[in-house]
Amino acid sequence: MNRRNLLSLFMGSAVALAAAPALALDTKRATALINAVVGDINRVINSGKSEQAMYAEFEKIFDRYGDVPIIARSTLGPDARTASERQMAQFSDAFGSYLARKYGARFREFIGSKITVQDTRKIKSYYEVETVANLRGQPPFLVVFRVSDRSGQDRFFDIVIEGISLGKTERTEIGAMLDARRGDLDRLIKDLARAG
């Protein structure tokens, strides 16, 4: 590589770097995000850590790469509008740890297996990253991550396993939990911290 090439490479990267924050989410960035997510998940499920330690790790993965506050808010539905800021923050926290326990328990069944990114497609306002989970002695199955930057950062906002959306499923579940408590959000927050 001669000097001029090197220079133009630098210039090119500098321009790319300067432009990056202004650019919208694209296939590459969506794929990169989910590569990081499945990399972390694969590491956790094959780390040999205890159940509790794994749940803590899963919660971190959800927090780092997922848009937990927005998912939490959406599962509450219209009740989110009347909730106070403090309640929403508490609910979001409780919801995050509930997700980690509930789905962490399912990911535990993946121990000894591997999730790999297959394909990324743009759908309307978001990106869909298809991954495949290969479990021992079972046919592989499809795990789709939906990624958006509408929060201002690249985050996944839904995980869809064989067509079943985490967001939809939790909307049903949280709605039912809230109904069972006659709409008492504070009680729901307290109970959610133990549920999953």
Place this chain on the structure above:
Amino acid sequence: MRRTPVLVTMSFAAFAALAGCSVPDEPVEIHDPYEGANRKVHAFNRAIDRAALDPTATVYGTVVPRPLRSGFSKVANNLDTPRFLLNNILQGNVEDAGLNTFRFLLNSTVGIGGLFDFAESIGLERAPTGFGETLHVWGVQEGAYIELPVLGPSNERDAFGRAVDFVSNPLRAVVPADEDWVFTAATITDGLNTRYQFDSTIASIYNSADSYAQARSLYLQNRRFELGEDEEDFLFDPYADFEE
């Protein structure tokens, strides 16, 4: 009369299904006009599961070693393959028809009556189907949600499909009557194995705040995914709430 062609029976079934399905005026995510009755069936299914199915499946799963359980389930799948093939033909799905033909021939011979899924080991993956899917291919809507006694979550189209599936395996027509028990035994052991394998999933549904609504949601989402039905109208879009 003994040879009432399966095709004629199935066409009648299709018309009946077309006429019988409750289709909402506008597409809705969950169409459940029979919720009251469905919830009663759900309570009944839970009771049956707790009293009989779950304990029996636990015993079966504990006593019978995994390779044998898996072998029995493979036999069940193999015995059902001619029925898959029949539906592949009705759906005009040439590729899967070829696949299921090869799977049946290979597994019945090299796979020792289906005890081993030899076809899968050389890359010919399972491709189960049924009359419910055939109706879908023919343009019948899924209709209302139904929870069937013992069999669980379904919809009008699939409930109809299951009834047709039950009586339309071409293999049963050629197997001597005194060997008919094989089909029943295969179905039952496969059912118990499935219940045992999915124990933690089923437990998590029963632990949910409204297990009826949870089972309904999971079934409808997964079934539409299996059939490749478009869910675009019902996407989970948590950002939409803020953009209105």
